[in-house]
Amino acid sequence: MGSGAPAGPGDEGGAPAGRKPYLPPATQPVRGVVWALHLAAPLAVLWLLLANPEDLNHRFRWEHPPSHFWLIVAVAGVNVALGAMISQAATRRQDARLLLVSLVFLSSAGFFLLHGLATPTVILDKGSYGFDIGQPVGLTVAAVLAFVSSLPLGPRAAAAILARGDLLRAGLVVVLVVWGWASLVEGLTPLSAPPPPGGGTIGVFSWIGAGLYAVAAAMMFRIHRRRPSAMLVSLMTAYALLGESMIVGFFRPNWLLSWWEWHFLLSLAFVFVAYSAYIQFRREGSSQGLFDSVTLNATVRRIQAQYDEALEELVGHIRQMGESGSRIPVSLRLAGKFRLNEGQAAVLEQAGQALAVERELSTRLGALVDVGRQARVGLGEAALLAGALERVKQAYGDVRIGLVSNGQVAIGARRFAVDDFKDIEAITGGGVVVHPLTVKGVLAGALEVPVGTTRQDEALAATLASQLSIALENARLYRELETLFRQYMSPDVAASLLADPDQAALGGSLVELTALFADLKGFTSFSERVAPGEIVEMLNRYHTAAVPCILRHGGTIVQFVGDALLALFNAPATQERHATHAARAALEMQVAAEAIAAGNPGYPRFRIGINTGLALVGNIGSPELRGFNAMGDAVNVAARLEGQAEPGTVVIGATTREQIGPAARVRSLGDLSLKGKEQSVEAFVLTALE
Template sequence: MPSSDPTTHSEAETTVAMRLPGTTATPADPATAGGPATSADPAAPGGPATSADAPFLPPATQPVRGVVWLIHLALPMLGLWLLLSHPVDQDPATIDLDHKWQHNPSHFWLILAVAGVNLALGALISQASARRRDARLFLVSLVFLSSAGFFLLHGLATPKIFLDGGTAGFDLAQPVGLTIASVFAFLAGLPLDERQATTVLRAQLPLRALLATIMIIWGVASLVPGLTPLSDPLPPEGLGLGPFGLISIVLYAAAALMMFLLHRKRPAAVLISLITSFALLAEAMIAGMSHHNWHLSWWLWHVLLTFAFAFVAYSAYIQFRREGSSAGLFDAVALQATVRRIQAQYEQALEELVGHLRRRTESGVPVATRLAGRFRLTEGQAAVLDRAGKALADERELSDRLAALVHVGGRARVGLAESELLTDSLDRVRQAYGDVRLSLMQDGVLVPYQAGEGTHGEVPATALAAGRPVPVPGAVVHPLTVKGRLAGALTVPIGTTSQDEALAATLASQLSIALENARLYGELDTLFRAYMSPDVAQSLLADPNRAALGGSLLEVTALFADLRGFTTFSERVSPGEIVEMLNRFHTAAVPCILGNGGTIVQFVGDALLALFNAPAAQPDHAERAAHAALDMQRAAARVNAEVLREQAAGSVSDIEWPQFRVGVNTGPALVGNIGSPEFRGFNAMGDAVNVAARLQTLAEPGTVVIGQSTRDLLASPADLRSLGDLNLKGKDQTVHAYVLNSLG
């Protein structure tokens, strides 16, 4: 990442996320802050701040702001009460407040201006609903369009403008319009599911047509003199909806409450604006019930209506200036499904931007420009998106490189061959670092690890001997060392950020450690495996403390085998032939034991002892030992067959070779390192091992004898021949034994 742009991965995502609907804001974006007191909403209800970042104001101030907002809403009602409680009368002892002021042109132009603002808001929200295909936005647009239409009809019916006097339509237009709008406001606040939202969207055209038809009919009926009762002169006491007006008040209150609950989950300035607007419209309905035409109490509800719609318009204007675009002004009002869809689109766009930036590809139109066109972003927003994408791309690149380092470290483990380690590590490193090349020292010369590859530039080994990296065109060559000596070179492409140089050096250091470990383990593995069982060798390499003197009591299956006739054979042949014979039989027998998971404890002359279930636990140890014994006899039979052919050919002496006999028994034994601090060995002691040795001496050449305890643990079908209860040397009790012929 550039040092001039310290944005982290999470910060980069926040930069974009705080422009998405349904997200909390940061102090840098107060338009969507969890608290309502922004430049777009100076008085708004408080609530717990849900932003993960620092709230716009300290949390302790949130209740205060809510109280201030409620006081602001209560002031008009207090004013209405004062006006109505102090009417103009002839009593000089009372205070007259509700004065009459009739100025028809002022009324007409005020109503015309507010209707125009309403119409513009309705059109903007309607456009947003069509773009997002969102039912809630459509219903909110109808709130403004219906109130705008009837507000306009109320203004056109102003006396002395187009008509000679006041009419019934003049008084009823606005209450009726607000009542219709309250129904849409209530429906907009409902948490519509997908099916309900689809139904509303399908009804868009019929609803718009019905609303337009109602307003046209109302306009004709109220503006054409003598056509309907709506054009009749206004009675002195005025007209209103009476108790039906209370329905719209309840609907507006419910809509404001539902919008407030939505704001608690998804803080946004536009939601606060709608909450305030719905509350003011409810108050306007209350104020309009007084029917004191042209008095101050009558003008009050006009003022409330003006503030209700102007508040939303001003909030949208402030957010438009901040965003520089109208594309997402009302996204926070949308249904949750729409919000998720918008977020997915933004995330997809950001991933596309990051992908292009990470690949550093250019294909015609820049990706930021394409995204700006897709999401209707301004140049400034596209530039912010571009910077955020670059920061996120750098951060992800850093994360990938760190993950590659962790991978290399994790692969440097016991038992992994050098070639496998280097191939796997190189494949993973190239995914994060690019075209990384590896060379290894061979006869004092750096040779590419993979055939056909070269370095980015010819660098002699002497240049790297000092242990410092050497720059070449487009890359840096880092030395790889093993035990302080040059073992290879790692060529890493030059990165785009200041961290890349340090990461490349760390990679070379990590790979040097992994290479040294692999070679060391290889040496130890070769040394250990030549003198002990692989399980014991692996155990010691993984945990050297296992070499300490001591042991534990375990249930094991012991396998004893020796060569019947070995003594006679040894007396009649040379020592060299004895060694050859032993090596041929043990070469055949050892893989049978190791292949079944056994551990060879020792060779004693022609005999060997193997354990199962130690040091590694094996639930089926008895069956493994039985299989190993049968495999040994089959392997020994093949050796004997080969020897007979060689004897017939005259390549070896015709002296009869000995044959294996095997005894297997299961039971508890003391297993561990036995000996002294100077010399020790892995061994097992106990009755189970002794019995296995005794059973082996009873076995005929080429056969396997097992004890009753081993027979009891065999899960597979076995072909057995009972030998009955046997009296064994050193045993007070008899041992039942069997000849094992085969095992399923």
């Protein structure tokens, strides 16, 4: 693990379509121009040398084979070290790009060393053709490898390259051995013979190699824009310098100033990468992640997953350490697994502790939010406390709740009197903090929370106690409403008033609804024959059977007047197919009422009238006392139709039948003349619904 790893996978091909890519400091325009000027300087020097060859280039001819040999050996050694390090990283990360980049340095090192061994007076007495073209050939081979390494290799291509990694290395060794044998054994091949007249050159291949290096540098720059890295900048710069060296090498009679410039560019390219690796090694104290930023996207994602795994494991160990009370730095347990040095282990320890605290706080805040969500209207007190306790235990540990009973709060073996919480916010001791739970400012219970390890734990525990107090108070207030409020009005009206208290204001709105009127035919004569207590018993039995039928189909009961009741459908709650729901409720009421009347022959019988139309719906009365009701011709017609119904029947108006549709089985009553209506009203007896 090393900090040289990229921050995220990203696409190697650039920023997503439609979004301007982020430019890190190293690629800002000003710094980019400075970087480009540094790369252009060697080409400018070459132009000056070639433009005035007699004045500059030839005047400074310096033929000193020992200096050349030892320069080549030193740079080749740097290359071999870099190639070996990158090769190890490629094996460790199983990354095809690192494998190809390592071959770039190893091939350059090999041919560079062979070029040095071919220096006159070292092995051969005179200059040779191999001495002239050895390094350009090696740079061309390295250029092909550099170009391939910069491509966004897919999974199949990367797997194919990795599978042939040993073969590629062995092939490179064979090529170097053959080239060295051919160029250093005198008289064996033309490579060991003196160069042909005019000097040796590989001509157009120098330009091809330079082009490949330029493309590779540009591709590396695109990767760098997605995941900025000093190592990517170094590699990009090295590719650019190698390309320039191939251009310079095309115009280089041996031992002239331009020829030495070619060697200087080669040395600078490799030393630049080596120096960057050294700086990063000094910063991190480990070579573990020096080249992670150069890897393919798939490797980046795999490395990121390893980082996530390390942090998750570290957080888990930190939690275990907190539970067990151990003070052993848990990151040391991971140092061997993830190859961390002491500095990295210390940083990871701090990051893990911070992450553990952050995740613990997030978990506890999430528990607070969930407790608030669970405290919804209608949830019983027992269910509320059980759900809240189960949720907060996941975040806070062994949390306990006790409610006041006989003036005391019992939490496990501990007992608290009501006076224990006077003038204090919490009781601390035994590794726990006990906060009071109150309802309307009066002690209703207590919450016991384990003492936390962060500065925010005390505030979070107090907030949790406040949240539970509010939830407990709401549950008990709602229970009172359920007992005192809801039993005196329809649930829909009660729910609407709870959700929007402004609906209790006087006034109303015009709404299409279906009104259901029902009363008991023969109630007056029945009342004259029996005692008052029997009248109440009869009414309660009928209404107990009728009310669930109405509520089950979404109706709202707005009036009980003696033996009569008025129910509305589609008011106050909006309801589709309200006429059908009213009809079904009426038929079910008659079935339920018949069951009661069958066992009581003297009881009166229900008759029901239903009508659909516009009515003014709202609160009617005075500021001191009001009631929810509906007024209008549609409601009046429903009352008149109920008066026309026979006991045990349901009479509906024409509009109701029309809205029910063909599902209604009816018997026509013709046009009825109703009290208060100038025009007759078409009516039907509803016998069934399909």
